[in-house]
Amino acid sequence: MTHREALDVLAAHRGECVVLTTMGSIALWPAISDTPLDFAYIPSSMGQGVALGLGLSLATGRGVVVLSGDGSLLMNLGCLVTVANHPAPLTILLIDNGLYEVTGGQDVAGAGRTDFAGLARSAGIARVYEFAEAEAWRRGAAAVFSGTGPAFVWLKVKGEHGKKTPNPPRPMKEQILRLREAVAK
Amino acid sequence: MLEPATAVRHIAAAGFTHVVWIPDSAVGPWESALVSTPQLKLIRPCREGEAIGIAAGLIIGGARPLVVIQCTGLFEAGDSLRNVVHDLQLPLKLIVGVRSYSAHKAGKSTDSCPVFTEPVLNAWKVPYTLLAEPDEPKFAAGVRELASATGSRTLLLGE
Numbered sequence: 428m429t430h431r432e433a434l435d436v437l438a439a440h441r442g443e444c445v446v447l448t449t450m451g452s453i454a455l456w457p458a459i460s461d462t463p464l465d466f467a468y469i470p471s472s473m474g475q476g477v478a479l480g481l482g483l484s485l486a487t488g489r490g491v492v493v494l495s496g497d498g499s500l501l502m503n504l505g506c507l508v509t510v511a512n513h514p515a516p517l518t519i520l521l522i523d524n525g526l527y528e529v530t531g532g533q534d535v536a537g538a539g540r541t542d543f544a545g546l547a548r549s550a551g552i553a554r555v556y557e558f559a560e561a562e563a564w565r566r567g568a569a570a571v572f573s574g575t576g577p578a579f580v581w582l583k584v585k586g587e588h589g590k591k592t593p594n595p596p597r598p599m600k601e602q603i604l605r606l607r608e609a610v611a612k
Numbered sequence: 613m614l615e616p617a618t619a620v621r622h623i624a625a626a627g628f629t630h631v632v633w634i635p636d637s638a639v640g641p642w643e644s645a646l647v648s649t650p651q652l653k654l655i656r657p658c659r660e661g662e663a664i665g666i667a668a669g670l671i672i673g674g675a676r677p678l679v680v681i682q683c684t685g686l687f688e689a690g691d692s693l694r695n696v697v698h699d700l701q702l703p704l705k706l707i708v709g710v711r712s713y714s715a716h717k718a719g720k721s722t723d724s725c726p727v728f729t730e731p732v733l734n735a736w737k738v739p740y741t742l743l744a745e746p747d748e749p750k751f752a753a754g755v756r757e758l759a760s761a762t763g764s765r766t767l768l769l770g771e
Binding site: 475486487610 | 632
């Protein structure tokens with residue numbers, strides 16, 4: 428499946444969840460959804476998207492979906508253990524393209540060989556899913572978003588070369604302000 | 613001497629809602645008091661940079677977290693700290709234990725932790741107060757100062 432196809436399925440199922448995008452997803456998501464519940468984590472600290480989403484979910488009790496790249500998750504694998512042990516309505520969507528896409532398409536460590544679903548299960552996350560085809564993700568998404576507690580979804584997408592570092596849809600200060608107002612309602 | 617229950621009582625009284633911590637040997641004894649204080653939720657991440665990321669999400673969500681870590685973790689967490697304090701401009705509050713501080717001051721330690729802790733905070737432009745010998749009055753005042761600061765701030769505890 429393509430990265431865009433993976434995000435289109437999310438858009439159809441996210442409901443009132445906050446969607447926190449990182450890295451390559453930031454370039455695609457605003458064209459699909461740009462509401463106050465959409466937060467583009469840029470400028471970022473690479474690997475901290477899941478942590479940010481967990482904190483937001485714990486503070487508000489609201490469903491949060493974090494779109495993480497494989498390179499980002501590998502920088503902070505311990506977050507899977509943290510998420511498993513702090514039950515919150517947090518869904519991690521791993522966009523696995525095997526590449527550091529925004530830096531020119533270099534391979535990440537263990538590209539194509541790492542069992543991310545196995546890592547998530549071993550960390551203690553009970554609801555773990557994996558999809559390599561868009562149609563399977565479309566069929567399975569309802570189960571992902573109807574469950575309770577943390578979920579980990581491994582989405583294997585086609586890597587694309589020539590991508591640039593995305594720009595934020597608006598300044599960070601404005602993003603935080605409108606997200607705060609949205610989650611306070 | 614700062615008793616664990618006393619330290620935690622002052623943290624709760626200052627209005628913090630969550631403690632996001634990775635303990636060291638000095639603050640580790642606070643654990644049972646943290647767990648049994650109903651005003652505080654204890655969050656246990658795996659790395660200090662992650663602790664700061666979680667705190668950022670809590671702040672955006674309306675909570676008042678306190679990150680409690682050792683200086684070694686502060687060194688590890690630099691990029692996360694930079695991002696939360698300067699890019700996101702969130703009021704991050706930390707208590708950081710300075711390993712070997714007393715022994716270093718007495719010339720009895722070669723541990724490099726006390727050498728680098730304050731320069732690292734200065735480099736990241738995070739204001740701090742250092743309690744060389746934390747006792748209850750100093751700690752209580754330090755925690756109140758931390759909680760009332762409008763921007764990011766750190767309370768360093770000499771160990």
